[in-house]
Amino acid sequence: MQLDSMYQEIILDHYKHPHARGLREPFDGESFQVNPTCGDEITLRVRLDGEQVADVSYDGQGCSISQAAVSVLTDLVIGRPAKDALATMDAFVELMQGRGKVEPDEDVLEDAIAFAGVAKYPARVKCALLGWMAFKDALVKANAVDAEK
Amino acid sequence: MQLDSMYQEIILDHYKHPHARGLREPFDGESFQVNPTCGDEITLRVRLDGEQVADVSYDGQGCSISQAAVSVLTDLVIGRPAKDALATMDAFVELMQGRGKVEPDEDVLEDAIAFAGVAKYPARVKCALLGWMAFKDALVKANAVDAEK
Amino acid sequence: MTAIDVARVRKDFPILARTVRDEKPLVYLDSGATSQRPNQVLEAEREYTEQHNAAVHRGAHQLAEEATDAYEDARANIAAFVGAKPDEVVYLKNATEGINLIAYAMGNASTSGPEAERFALGPGDEIVVTEMEHHANLVPWQQLCQRTGATLRWFGVTGEGRLDLSNIDELVTERTKVLAFTHQSNVLGTVNPVQTLVRKAHEVGALTVLDACQSVPHGVHGQSGVDFGALGVDFAVFSGHKMLGPSGVGVLYGRSELLQAMPPFLTGGSMIEMVRMAGSTFAPPPQRFEAGSMMIAQAVGLGAAVDYLKLLGMGAIAEHERELTAALLRGLGEIPGVTIVGPETTEQRGAVVSFTVDGVHPHDVGQVLDSYGVAVRVGHHCAWPLHQRFGIPATVRATPYLYNELSEVDTLFEGVRAAQEFFKV
């Protein structure tokens, strides 16, 4: 059944049991993002330790896809250099905008490869990217990266 | 040929040899009217003598239909009570807006019945009415009739 | 039984024979967003384009005459359908443009001479809207306030989803210049008390603007169609694409006397009286408000849509929709965990049924429904403040129309239950 291709078990797991949820202090950058079509929103904070992403904390409301995506995000970026985290983001964005035609690299994306099926539903791609947009914006606010990059 | 049904001899005669043309003094009301689609324009003056239309004088530029129509107009209204002139106008407007389906009354409209063919060409109806609009407006300005009527 | 032969009607709508997602028959319950179009409308557009297409009100050749006739005949037809005179009907690209037209024309009034002054507003003046407005009837007024210094105020909404009129006398006062409100909410289905609001507005000399996007296509139960003249509103807007017509065409209604006095909004060709480099004067309405080459084929298509609606009868359509609404309210009410947002009876309420499902986000409900072939809308439906009022980010919205079968709402229920199972709630 088609639904299963979008809602992989991993996604449902992260949705039901989100990782790293809640807003924590201290933090270096915070971003609020909203999906204008459905009203979903997220507040996400980044704490840095030098080049490293020391913590990502967040709160918000959204569908299973947006909630699971941000949960997976925390797994992928906490404890990693900001630069690497953004490279992972690039790979994820490419996957999501690939209309289901991009082959995901499990070494880079780990659990996030479960979102490959979502890429076939353009209306849901924004949901999957909401948390990542907030993450990047929070890094910019923390002066960890350039807005332009 | 279709053209002949619009351009009756009477119309072409009035066009080539317009009656009462030129702007004359004194006058009681003056109106400037323009056809916004083609740029044709007319300045028309009315002089009253009590209830009577003593003179109608005009100048302007326009196509054969608009020029002939105002020439015929002067024949129909000069020397007549303003009230009667407006009744004639009503009959003419009815004829022109009748899409060729209104039977003109020659006793009322005299030479103006020649415009019956023009009524079949909706884009030219405005041309035929331009002078009449100016006439009515000039009467209003001369306080001979109510704007609302 | 319903007065509409739905099976026969459906044959006129090619898209309804489509399947989606693994060969599921399409169950289209998103007509509140946009309706589908019958062959009759497509044919009217095509016939116009293949046989008569030309610029209107400009050419003197035969095609131009025919095109002008088609365009103006459609206007007369549409006008009569909503209780208006032809020159009270202005063509637009959509209803949103219509609200903007009024708001900008009022903004222009302060630099447009004495005749326009009655439309001008500034600090101290107030515009009153409601908390249930579509963004189209809210944001343009916010912006007008921002430009002029006027103040925006609004009616609240009760828990049941009705307009809270308790403070009407404090809200609508001598300071009120405009009272803008929706005839029927596109989320709650609530039909607002037009008469009460119009009476109050006219007491204080405010202009009324009716958002009729969700009423003109459906009629109002117990009345046959919407009649702006009888309602006594000053302005109203609606969109063709929600009433079987083409995309790209909408209508502004304005009382003759007001359109006569109102300054123009969009300017350019065809709306002028005289143009000089130093300045211009403008044509009488409705031309004054129709700048540039218009959506002629779409206007003709909307005329054909009106014919189609008239043939079925607005009374029959409203009754059919009432049955579908009753079935929706009943069926959804029976599913544990489902909450209807809006009135729970068909009393003063149209065929818009929004709901939430405990533990399943509307987006996810919508996705499961989609996999059942059911097309609904999920989100805030361009009425975000209303959703905030109810403390929710989004709802699932089912909006049936004249071509929906009673059996189709059962597929919706099935899909909702499946969503609950899938997400294990």
Add this chain to the structure above:
Amino acid sequence: MTAIDVARVRKDFPILARTVRDEKPLVYLDSGATSQRPNQVLEAEREYTEQHNAAVHRGAHQLAEEATDAYEDARANIAAFVGAKPDEVVYLKNATEGINLIAYAMGNASTSGPEAERFALGPGDEIVVTEMEHHANLVPWQQLCQRTGATLRWFGVTGEGRLDLSNIDELVTERTKVLAFTHQSNVLGTVNPVQTLVRKAHEVGALTVLDACQSVPHGVHGQSGVDFGALGVDFAVFSGHKMLGPSGVGVLYGRSELLQAMPPFLTGGSMIEMVRMAGSTFAPPPQRFEAGSMMIAQAVGLGAAVDYLKLLGMGAIAEHERELTAALLRGLGEIPGVTIVGPETTEQRGAVVSFTVDGVHPHDVGQVLDSYGVAVRVGHHCAWPLHQRFGIPATVRATPYLYNELSEVDTLFEGVRAAQEFFKV
């Protein structure tokens, strides 16, 4: 010989098989007002409507996805056709709306915060246009001046029908905020020196607005199509209905960086970022400028029109039009009493040929032509000041397009001679 197989092309346009007035074959020479549409465009619209119709950027169901794809694919296609990026292309109802959009957005800039300030203008600022503008590129600027206190100035036109650039340094100065001009005159056929004007405008920091209504559909001889990026203009507008597309759709081009910074014009659904009763924020372009339900089927149709033009090739089209123009200029020039208004060679000139006939009013010439089956436009063609410049109220205008045969201009000549005979001049 021409690179276009006209006989074959004509088969795609059903209306060209029509007869008018006593069974005369239609000779359609009014494409400058509006072009005809090929089957391919009608089919694209129909296919969209019968198979994919839904609200775009809103729904999560399959139809909504398909509709959004169709709408955005058309945007990308149209953008590439004019040398733009997809997010530099805003859909409009017509080109007129596009000029108004810029003018109103600039008007809004003074109350829209610091980012928008670069667009704001007031007393002391100047807007420069030309005497050959269509009302669409004149009246909105007059109105903007009226609202803001800015001053309108303009380039004159030479007797030959070229822009008089002799006083460019006095006209375009540090005070100039906007320089708006037409790429090709819709009366004279004159192609204006875009590069010279853009360079001058950018020297003084003025924004350039190009009216490309008469260039995008035709290309410019010797160049293959119009490329806004290469021309370096800041904004440009054109209309779908003049380039084989449906009525009711036009395009605004704006350089990314400018659209990013510019405040919105029409407000409502789909153009917002966040809406609260107290105020709203707005989406990035192009959505910021597309309020409400858009003309989706027409956008799809315009995409198909672009495909059709690309298939024939803009180079071939421009060359075919040059031949027709040459024939028109030659043939009309040979008729005693006929005066061409505009350049008399095909040098920097497109397929618009306007003329007068001594002793016969343009309206009457048009009527005689109509009786020969020839559809032309008569009047001031929404360029009244230009006609005043030449001391005439009106002209007759023939505007051939890619589907016109060389033999058709002969019918025009025949009709002009007949008019002279009929009116005995």
